[in-house]
Amino acid sequence: MDILGLYHYWIFAVLLMTGFFAIVAKPNLVKKLIGLSLFQSAVFLCYITMGKIEGGTAPIMGEGAELFSSPLPQVLILTAIVVSISTTALGLGLVLRIKDEYGSIEEDEIQGQDQP
Amino acid sequence: MMDIAIDIASWVLLALGGVNLLIGGIGVLRMPDLYTRMHAASLTDSMGAILVILGIMLQAGLSLATVKLGVILVFLLLTSPTAANALAASALLAGVTPRTGQSLHLSDSEARE
């Protein structure tokens, strides 16, 4: 059971690093943003996993429910998801402006144009 | 007595729905071209969804949950054929032709050429 209990966190570590790899290694700016959303998703899942309690249920009181998982991480992540889509939109807006100015969304080409 | 009958009925429905889902899933993976795959996918969306949701409905009995399940089923049955229709239309317009006759024996990688 020990191994199964940690498996969730390992998946998050792998997912986190998959997103991180896209941010570091891919020159395409949209791909970087996609990697960033993967990275964020991994963090969200990590938080929610911490709040889970064995045999509990969602913190919405109803008949037959006694033990509840923690509402606090859920609140933090709930707002973070909406914030993340807004900031991703802001990032995409920046990418569109960069495309206007430089005619490219590949990082190395943009840097090449900046260095005469 | 009545309870057992309902339990058995919902078991049968859920199991049949599961079988339909599996058949559709295998079809989506194994069928040779887009249109036949859509055929398999629509099996999961229609028979699979209907049977599974009916099975759950029997368990829920007469309650608000049953009404909600019915609404969900109606929306699924409205949206998924529409999405399939739109997808097939736009694929045909874009020049993805259905494969017929001899070409059926080609594998995926050859068809991509």
Place this chain on the structure above:
Amino acid sequence: MTTLFGIFLLTLLMITGMAIVHTRNLFVAVMLMGIASLLIAASFFLLDAADVALTEAAIGAGISTVLFLGALALTSERERKRRRSLSTSSLLQFGIVGVVALIVIWATFDQPRLGSPSAPVQAHLTPWYIESTRDLIDIPNAVTAVLASFRGYDTLGEVVVVFTAGVGVLFLLGTGASSRAAGAPLSEDNAGLRHYLIPRILGRLLIPFILLLGFYVQFHGEYGPGGGFQAGAIIAASVILYALLEGEQRALSVIPQGVLLAMMAGGTLLFGAVGVAGIVLGSNFLDYSVLSEDPVNGQHWGILLIEMGIGITVAGVLISIFHAFAARATA
């Protein structure tokens, strides 16, 4: 058994994530992001987070795909092909990612196991929140209580961030008003999915139901999963669906840009005003107990009002962002 389901879903998620990073076709990456979002929502649901799963459903399934596809339509659909050689820099990238991954995995060994009742999270704060929700606020959904009342400051900050991001997008891309006024009126050919008869009719049929569901989620948020953030996203999704079907111009004539801006600012101001009302009535900022004779009833009023503020702001911001992207595509 549910743990095994969770492990299965997360393994699928890991495969999806790797496929997303691996593919060079950005359109494929966006489609796979849709699948990843569904998997994440299912995992949230398995981990007892119904509210969060609802948020992910409202945002990830519709709006996120629409935004990314809008950006792809305006840039390029493929990553440029790079020569495939193992240069020192790519070795360095793999090295850094690998080392960091090992460090993160090593760090997980100190984590409490999944669902452990002795984890620090469960120690004193969670029981306190559950108890206080029962005693002080008396609504079934503890998540809404924590979001709107116990951690009201936090939520105010988040709403302001959403508002700021929306304003930022409008500054970057413009509201599209100037280009529309100068350019020729859009041709019929360019206005939405008019040629797809069946989807269009069905979409028009469904829009009222989506709107209704949005309002239900907004006002039922104290009793079941839901609340302002989710409802704002669902309402925005219905407007976006209308814009996709009938053309962006039609959607803008139904809800003009000015109204959207008023919604963005007005919702945030409503939230702040409820907070200030607490001070005026002789208590602290965002303390709703004084809004009514009975403290519990006051809490209900406060939560209802600020959830409305949140919903209005989120809907306004998301629709404005969509219009900013769409106006660029038709310009």
Place this chain on the structure above:
Amino acid sequence: MYFAAILATLVTMALALLRAVRGPTVYDRVLAVNMFGTKTVLLLAALAFLFGRPDFLDLVLVYALINFIGVFAVLEFFRYRAMRARQGQVEAQRE
């Protein structure tokens, strides 16, 4: 009781994911995503009853209604792309 249905749904999801990763055309992937959406609806409905909290069906309702928008966005994207390509051809002929 619900385990059989949930297991079948999970396996079908895995098969659909395989199709989405393999392609080969973009339409196959859109098909796979769409199918994945309906499977998620079934999975969540069955899970809500497995947990004994049928009031969570609201979430399933949201999915059943909203999933559809993604397909429309994809259609609009294809249409826009085709329009761009046509414009490009006309301009190329002019030159």
